[in-house]
Amino acid sequence: MHLQKYFTNRHASRKDEYRRQHLIPEGAAALDNDQGTATGFAVRHAEKELVCLPGVPGEMQSMLNKYLETSARHRTRKGCSLTKNVHTFGVSERTVEDAVKDCRACAEHLKAITLVHNGVVTIHIHATATERNKAVKMLDTMERKLQKKLGYAVFGSGEETLEDAVFALLKKRNKTIAVAESCTGGLVSDKLTNISGISQVFFQGVVAYSNKAKVDMLGVPEKLIMKHGAVSSPVAKAMATGIKKKASADIGVGITGIAGPTGATPGKPVGLVYLAVAEQGRVRMKKCRFRGSRTDVKNFSANTALDMVRLTLLAVI
Structure with a gap:
């Protein structure tokens, strides 16, 4: 039935080839694949259950989640x-x-x-x-x-993420947000825009990686960068206030740092990150030193920025 539905609005020239993907062992229970053509199956033996799923990651994950949810409900009814x-x-x-x-x-x-x-x-x-x-x-x-x-x-x-929590609070407080990123390379914007409906509250995201971009796109004073350096508290603050003004958003976020493994200078080691959240005439600042790979530093920075926004919306910081 699943295969027939799948080909209802598709060319059927390869139907026989795909039909072979639906052959399962005798006595096994078929597991439908809503994301593709290959059927999975589950078979029980000696109080153990063997589950076979297609190798395509997206299909496998979707089917596994559905199977585990159904299986958990069944086991719980038995008192598990x-x-x-x-x-x-x-x-x-x-x-x-x-x-x-x-x-x-x-x-x-x-x-x-x-x-x-x-x-x-x-x-x-x-x-x-x-x-x-x-x-x-x-x-x-x-x-x-x-x-x-x-x-x-x-x-x-459950499955709730930091960005989900931020989105819910932005909607609840009727606030909008814009983000200016340097060392995170757009990761905060990416996390937010993975949420359906985020356009209600997310106005703009800018990756201002170079000093020139910070000056031209965000209005960060060039003299400020020359005096304090691009990785500094004053520059992070200027990035946050700059993107807030540029996007006409209620909240502006600024992130600048050294993700590594190169780029460190005397007094500014790899992993040094400055984060700023501008809202209602006030800017909340945070200086962090993250350890790990370049990817680790970016992920820690993005999550910390999101948490700062969350706590700002909760009036905790």
């Missing part, structure tokens, strides 16, 4: 488990681990581990119960305890 991710930023993994330990005290049916990626510390919570609603309640209670313990460091749960 549910999981939930709670995401934090701006606090150390040790701080999060201590909070987790306190929150799950005396909760023998709850397990939790922490995972760190680009500054985001994710708490993966696993709840075991006899009924689904009990497992859900356990997860929700744990999440509330973590929010109370960690405060504004918690920015979301």
Whole structure:
């Protein structure tokens, strides 16, 4: 049926070739592929389940997510488990681990581990119960305890990202944003524009990599760069206020730094990044020193900038 639907509005010249992709072992359950032509399948043997999926990454990920969701619901009805991710930023993994330990005290049916990626510390919570609603309640209670313990460091749960949290707050506060980036090369704009509907709040993104671009595109005074250097607090501030004015946005973000591995100067090492958020006549500044590869520095910088915007919208900083 899936193959017939797939070819309804397509040329059928290769139908026999594609039909072979739908052959599965006897006794196996077919797994539909909404993204392509190859069918996957699942087969159970000796209380174990083998799942075979197509190798195309996009198709495989979509099918795996759908299978895991369906499988989890089925297992939970039998009295198994549910999981939930709670995401934090701006606090150390040790701080999060201590909070987790306190929150799950005396909760023998709850397990939790922490995972760190680009500054985001994710708490993966696993709840075991006899009924689904009990497992859900356990997860929700744990999440509330973590929010109370960690405060504004918690920015979301499930699949929510920092940029999702920023988007939601911008809409809630009826604010708009524009971003001027140097060392991150447009990564913040990329993260934001991956969100459907972001055009409601995102006015403009500029990659001002050279000094000339900072002067010409953002109005950063050339004398300011000559005096302090392109990687400096005053220049980051000028970038934020410049893009805010240029785009007529409520919030302007400026990022400048040294992503490495080259480019360091005396007093300005690789990983040094200045971030600025301009809003309502005030500019919030942050000086950071990130470690790792060039990609690591860019990702840490982009996430830190997004978190600064989030905390600004929450009136925390």
